[in-house]
Amino acid sequence: MLHNADRLYISESDEGELSILQSEIKKMTLRIREQNDAMKKEKEHLADSLADIAHQLRTPLTSVNLILSLLENNPDESERKTLIRETKELFAQMDWLLASLLKLSRLDAGIVAFQNEWIDVDALVTAALHPFLISMELHHIALQTDVPKGTVIQGDSGWLSEAIQNILKNCMESAGDNGKIEISCDDNPLFTQIAIHDSGAGFTKEDLPNLFDRFYRGKNAGATGYGIGLALCKMIITRQGGTITAKNHPQGGALFAIRFPK
Numbered sequence: 001m002l003h004n005a006d007r008l009y010i011s012e013s014d015e016g017e018l019s020i021l022q023s024e025i026k027k028m029t030l031r032i033r034e035q036n037d038a039m040k041k042e043k044e045h046l047a048d049s050l051a052d053i054a055h056q057l058r059t060p061l062t063s064v065n066l067i068l069s070l071l072e073n074n075p076d077e078s079e080r081k082t083l084i085r086e087t088k089e090l091f092a093q094m095d096w097l098l099a100s101l102l103k104l105s106r107l108d109a110g111i112v113a114f115q116n117e118w119i120d121v122d123a124l125v126t127a128a129l130h131p132f133l134i135s136m137e138l139h140h141i142a143l144q145t146d147v148p149k150g151t152v153i154q155g156d157s158g159w160l161s162e163a164i165q166n167i168l169k170n171c172m173e174s175a176g177d178n179g180k181i182e183i184s185c186d187d188n189p190l191f192t193q194i195a196i197h198d199s200g201a202g203f204t205k206e207d208l209p210n211l212f213d214r215f216y217r218g219k220n221a222g223a224t225g226y227g228i229g230l231a232l233c234k235m236i237i238t239r240q241g242g243t244i245t246a247k248n249h250p251q252g253g254a255l256f257a258i259r260f261p262k
Contacts, residue, residue, distance in 0.1 A: 053101065060090045100228045103162070104214070107235050114156040114240055121151040121185050121194065128164035129183075132172060140178045147185040153192050153260045155240045163236040163244075166229035167196050167256050174200025174254055194258040202248040211246050 067083050067090075074080055106112050125147055136143055153160075171181050180199040185192070203211065210216045214231040230246075237244045242260045249255040 057094060057097070060094050064090050097228060100232050104228070104232055104235065107232075107239065112159075112239075114159060116154055117157065118152050119155055119157045119160065121153060121187075121192065122147040122149060124153075124157055124160060125164065125183055125185075125194070127157070128161045128168060131165065132168055135172065136181075139172070139176070141172060141175055142180040143183075144180070145183045147183065147194075148187060151185055151187045151192060155242070155260070159236045160240070163233040163258070164194070164196070166233040167258075169229055171196055171198035171200070171254065171256075174198050174202075176200065189262065191259050191261045193260075196256045196258075197249050197253055199253045202252060202254050203246065208247065212244070 064087055067087050071080055071083050074083070125145060129143070129145075133143075135141075168181070172179075175181055175198040182195075182197045184195045184197075186195070187193075212230050212234040213227075215227040216231075217227040234244050237258055240260075242258060244259075245257050247255055
């Protein structure tokens, strides 16, 4: 800056520096505003999530309290056994919900270290199916698998098994008694895909864009659904470089496709 005849002059170099400074201030202001907006959204999301969790737990807890009051004044042994079994099922649902929420929070926090190992897809599907086989038999759900021997993918077998189990849980609830679940695998030079198809009602147009949103429960969701399983499933798969999609099968029912590029 130069002073001449009591007037202020700004040299070209000073103008350039001021312009750069002004630009940097604008950028910094924009970043601060974006950070504030992000923090505000994060707080709103946390508040909504806590409200959703409280709501999800309130329903089974209310049912448990009702069952306990019925047990207290019910001398019939057969009815008492039925009520006790229902109570155990409700506690199992709450345990699953809390365990899933804990896994989601660990994934959100970025503290999960995924293993990167070669996984036999047939063994992965077999392990994921194991906890459901008795239930499938009791509900007369037909199971068909078509996984070529020797097909492999890279990832964490434990977490991927968890993801597939969440899809299977969803498919079993959708298929219902005397339903059917088909699992197939397509391996080509571009990707490996695991597809799971059930014989249930499929999805409505309104549900499709929101299926993997946390706490979203579709119109055809089962009574025990919490809107957690598919959100957890997507997070597990995408964090390992894969993708998951869901759509209605041309022959009816839901079709989930897990794909890992090569």
